[in-house]
Amino acid sequence: MKGKKYFGKKKTIKDHISKKKRKSSNDTYVTNKKAKFNRYKNVQKVEEELEKKKQMERKFQREQEAYSESEEEQDVYGQLVSCFSKPTNTIVVNSDEEVDSDSPSPEIESCARKRARNEEVSKTESDSDYSDSEDNAKGQDFDNTATFETELDHETDDLFVKHLQYDLPDELLVSLNNSPMTVSTISKTWPVIGNITIVIPRPIETAIKKVKAKISLLEDKTFAEPGTAPSLIHKVDFEELKIKSQIHGNIVSANKTSLVKRDLELSEVLTPLQKEIFSILNNYQDLYYPERTFSNADEIRYIYCLHAINHMLKTRTRILHHNAKLTKKNDISDDYRDQGLVRPKVLVMVPFKNAAYRVVKTLMEILVPKEAGQVLNKKRFEDEFTGGELIMPRKNPKPEDYELMFTGNTDDTFRIGMTVTKKSLKLYTDFYSSDIIVASPLGLRMLVGAEGEEDRDYDFLASIEILIMDQADVFLMQNWDHLLHVLDHFHLQPKKTHDTDFSRVRSWAVNGWAKYYRQTLVFASVLLPEIKSVLNKKCHNYAGKVLVENPVEVGSIQQVLLQIPQIFHRFNASTALESAEARFEYFIKEVLPKQRDTLMSHTLIYVPSYFDYVRIRNYFKKEDISFVQICEYSKDAKIARARDMFFHTEAHFLLYSERVHFFRRFRIKGIRHIIFYQPPTYPHFYSEMCNLMQESNQNKYGGSECNMTVSVLYCRCDLVRLGALLGAARGARVLRADRPVHMYVTGD
Known part of the structure; x- marks a missing residue:
């Protein structure tokens, strides 16, 4: 029917x-x-x-x-x-x-x-039903095209587009390649961060300006503009900051812990520190922030994760829009160039698996909060990046900063790729299918390999647009050469195509100018010349860089509890290369002969650099000097034997490396004299070592309480480290003084 x-x-x-x-x-x-x-x-x-x-x-x-x-x-x-x-x-x-x-x-x-x-x-x-509305359908097609063009016009106001879309003008390109570079320097003082120095490359000014042709068949080309000083964010406006709408609802919930910790209302969205840092990150300029602490670590981690996710979502949205437009066109103009030579865009480098775990968890909270089904391979990630915690001793507890540093999984060999989609996060993706990579310097070093090795791969580093190095000072304690080796393999020409659509590759990436567009963010707990050297020599962002430089008012010398003479010896060296040789010569000629006296037994020599450590060790062996040694490569049995011999006056000197102190934090007993071959990397190590000389740690038969000294060797290249010990003002006076030797006693 x-x-x-x-x-x-x-x-x-x-x-x-x-x-x-x-x-x-x-x-x-x-x-x-x-x-x-x-x-x-x-x-x-x-x-x-x-x-x-x-x-x-x-x-x-x-x-x-x-x-x-x-x-x-x-x-x-x-x-x-x-x-x-x-x-x-x-x-x-x-x-x-x-x-x-x-x-x-x-x-x-x-x-x-x-x-x-x-x-x-x-x-x-x-279909005769649409015959009457045919013209209307055509009008709708053109309306959609106009709407898309309007969206692109709005996107042009975004610094993401301004920074990455256009090629560099010749004048700015020449300036970036010059040595020294033509720059403008701006100094500002912000409420939380403090003193910042903004260095922006400027185009060269030619003596004869090029006269433009009166008639040209070519269209006027738009070039990238030089960077500008960042403006401080006072009120968080998602639209004004160009934060993608799909994560608006997750921003406050993911940052709730930091807001509550600072006693702020949730309506503030970001803490004052986060607002100031994001002002720089969103301006796509390099940043060196040397005041990372365990109390503000979560705030810093959250804000750079937010920046990374926002960057990737903008990249993804732009590519999808262009894909939709290109389905209706046969020819591809330069306006649709929106990709690099390879897919990975963001690289986050952290020292330990525990730090990587926190980074990935923060990314999850921002992109896919409380939705385990939207994170692929989550269980595998939880299994591999948790566990393996160090057992802290209860009888002689380690310092608080040590326990905070080495919580969780402290494995330093790892790498993980992630793919960002609209509402999901895929973990353990192949690097050439990944948007974000989280890895350690050692994990990348093993993959990059050395020259001559067959199984080496570094093509995935060719198109990194944001490089984040968190806890960069720990990289110096692990192996600084690993980091330098990896940075040397950024933005090289890939050996394979990796299914790249070259019609969509940005022209500056094809020209080999990717290094001028990369934003590098460095967060550390101390101001170090080694890190500043990396920023100066291996970071070439045309938008400029921002350095946070707050002078140290009270040095760590104020934390020394004992009333002992602390003698600072200055030697002359004009460059860092000369300082290594000059330091060794001053040590063996001026300091060591006095310390070899029998009254100066129980002398510990603290050496920050492992190369200096090896040089002194070889000299002691050659001169047949009585000493024992403890370094990061020493076995536990040899460490125990060396400590025992030093305590019972069976060895005159104890050669002690800074890296073993960082990773093991031994409480050496029996120290009567300390020689700091160079000011320590971490200023609190100075007071920590000096306080080990208290009476409870001494051998009653090893010397008198009156016979205790501390000696420090320094030169002009150690200005930053010296300022952290004495205070910036006092350190500068010491370097300018006519006398090469200065003595301080705590309490003066």
Whole structure:
């Protein structure tokens, strides 16, 4: 019964008549459709030609105001305009003929026009319901195109687009390659961060300015503009800061812990420190922030994770928009170049698995909060990046900073790739399918390999746009060479294509200029010249860099509890390379002979650099000096034997490396004299070592309480480390003083 009703309803008289009408008027209808289509197309083409002509005339008028033209040049312009006007007139005549005749000749029509006409006719014949609204549908197509263009216009206000979309002008490119670079320096003081120094590269000023051609067949090209000083964020406005809408609802919830910790309302969204740091990050400038502590670590981690996620979502949205546009176009213009040579865009380097675990968890909270189903391979990640904690002793507890540093999994060999989608996060993806990579310097070093190795890969580093190095000071304690080796392999030409669509690769990436667009963010707990050297030599961001430089008012010498003389020896060295040789010569000629006296037994020599440690050890062996040694490579049995011999006066010297103190934090007993071969990397290590000389740690038969000293060797290259010990003002006075030796006693 249902079938009969259905068929009866289908074959009505009305449908029969309409079918006859379509058959009888088929030729006329198709002809009308052709005429309508051709009329629309030709009108559009005429308007485009007229607009081009108007633009050329306006451009010529502007150039006439700036330059004086001769009669010959005017004739050239007239000829050029006539060349463009003749084809325009021809097109208009042909279009009029086609409209009048209603039957365009197939010789004039292009293949694309025929295809479009056939699609329109077939669409009309197959479904008569849309025949009346055909013109409306066409209008909607153009409305969508206009909407997309409007979106792109709004995106041009975003610093993400301004920083990455355009090529560098020649003047700025030459300036970036010059040594020294032409820069402008700006100093500011912000409420929380304090004193910041902004260094921005400037284009070179040529003596003879290039005169632009009065008439050019090429379009004016837009170039990247030099960087500008960051402006402080006072109120968080997601639209103004260009934060993607899909994470708006997660920002406050992911940052709730930091806001509560600072006694702030949730309406504040970000803490004052986060606002100031994000002001710099969102300006796409390099940053060196040397005041990271265990109390503000979560705030810093959250803000750079937010920046990384926001960057990746913008990149993804732009690529998807362009993909949608290109499905309707056959040719690809430079406006659609939105990718690098390879896919990975963000690299986060941290020292331990526990730090990587916290980074990934923060990314999850921002992108996919409390939704375990939207994170792929989450269980595997939890298993591999948790556990393996160090067991802290209860009898002789370690210092508080040591326990905070080495909580969780302290494995330093790891790397993990992640892919960001609209509402999910995929872990353990292949590097060439990843958007974000979280790894340690050692994990990357093993993958990058050395020259001559077969199984080495560093192509994934070719298009990194944001490099984040958190706890960079710990990299110095692990192995600084690993970091330098990895940085040397950034932005090299890939050995393989890795399925790259080169028609979508940005021109500056093809030209090998990717290093000028990379933003580098460095967070450390101390200000170190080694890190500043990396920023100066291996970071070339054309937008500039921001350095946080707050002078130390009270040095760590104030934390020494004992009343002992602390002697600072200055030697002369103009450069860092000269300082290594000059330091060793001063040590063996001026300091060591006095310390070899029998009254100066129980002397510990604290050596920050492992290369200096090896040099002193070899010299002691050569001179047959009584000593024992403890370094990061020493086995536990040898460490116990060395400590015992030193305590019982069986060895005159104890050679002690800074790295073993960082990783093991031994409480050496029996110290009567300390020689700091160089000021320590961490200033609190100075007071910590000096306080080990208290009476409870001494051998009663190893010397008297009056015979205890501390000696420090330094030069001008150690200004930063010296300032951390004595205070910036006092350290500067010591370096300027005429006397090379200064003595301090705590409490003066």
